[in-house]
Amino acid sequence: MITIKDIAKATGYGMATVSKALNDYPDISEKTKQIIKQKARELNYIPNNMGRTLVTKSSFTIGVIFEETTDYGIAHPFFSEVLAKIKTTLEQNNYDILLIGKKVGEYVRSYLEHCIQKGVDGVIVVSKIWDKDNYDKLINSKIPMVFIDHEEVNKNCVYTNSYDSIYHAVTYLYEKGHRNIAYIGGELDQIVGKERYEGYVKALEDFNLSIYPRWYLYAEKYSFENAYNAVKKLLTSDVPKPTAIVASGDVMAIGAMKAIKEHGLKVPDDISLIGFDNIRMAAYVSPALTTIAQSFEDLAKNACELLLTQIKNNNATPKKIVVPSTLVERESVKEIK
Incomplete structure (x- = not known):
């Protein structure tokens, strides 16, 4: 050899x-x-x-951390798309990836301890870590790292402009004649959830549209089931029915679609829907989902480049990269004349 x-x-x-x-x-x-x-x-x-x-003195291994709490695990469409792009990008740079958990064998370890034990050269965090103590240990360490879809002070971060993206979605619906627009969102203590909700509210204010508090539908952890239940509850209540719903994730939009159909209504004839992410499934549900597309490739490529730069020079100044989104028009939005 x-x-x-x-x-x-x-x-x-x-x-x-x-x-x-x-x-x-x-x-x-x-x-x-x-x-x-x-x-x-x-x-x-x-x-x-x-x-x-x-x-x-390098392991040529990158640790990947994602804390996904909706029981989809790595099969969650957003994570699987991003992880696939990360894997391809790192392999092109002669690096392997290692999924980092909190358990090593029979022992429970922090993410930081697991990273040190495996000797990874750097870490990619693909989602918010819900365990604060675990999270703080990691971000206070000197291990090179980058965050995807989450903003952290003095760390490399890559994320989509959530505020502008949802504002754009509401604007699109407004231009299609919609005036009663509801919103499905996740946790507001996360930068992604907060910015998407603020983009929704700002668009309603700018267009002088009614803001019903009960038109904000909370779907914990951005899950299909929670979005389904939230929309089902809305449709069976005495709250005025919206003509359109913006969901801050395609998985949630598909959950909403199921609830709408079960209530005897049609998408988009009765209620229009816009999702967020542009997961592969969005093009194949019926009707095909109009959505805000994140570039999984750009998220992964930029994150890997920032991390590899920091690995080679740990004194490199952390950067924040905002990846633009695009609206993908399909079949789930009706124009109201």
Whole structure:
């Protein structure tokens, strides 16, 4: 098997230089990288993580943390889409991913302890961590990290502009003639939930539309079941019925769709629906769901780039990247004339 030592011998460079060049370290010139990588290809070199770790003091492993409490686990559409893009991006940079939990064997550990035990080079946090003590231990550590879909002070963060996205959704409905617009949202103590709700309220205010407190439908943890129950409760109450509902997640919109149909109403003839995320299922439900599309690829790519930059230079200034969204028009919104 060809090793870094063989490439070093063939090129005349030291083993440390060869290792850094193969892993795109910034302190190696592009010319040197090209020479070393070309020789590696000629020799059919296959990286060996154990050898790389000895030379670079790096495990070439990234820990991924997501705390998903709706029982979908990794099968949750948002997480599965983002994780797939993360995996592809990191593999292109010669990194493996490791899902980090709070339990190692028979022992319960904090996320931080698990990361240290496994020797990960950095951490990607894909959602809000609900266990505050566990969360604080992690963010107060010196492990390079990046947050997706959540904002944290003095940390790398990548997220969609939730406020503008929901404002855009309400504007779209207004332009379609809707004046009675309800909203399904999640926890307001999270930046995502708070900004999406504020975007909804601001749009109603700007268009001088009625704001009924009971038209804010709370669906805990953004789940299908909780959205279904919330809409079912609304439709069986004496509250005026909305002509449209904006859901801050496609999973919730699909739950709402089920409740509307079971009540003997039709989407969009009786109630129009807009979701958020543009998960794959959104295009295949009936009617196909109009939604605000997040770019899973951009979220994952930007997060990985920020993290890899910090791994190579832990003094790099943390950045916040806001990924734009787009409205995908399908079949779940009716124009009211």
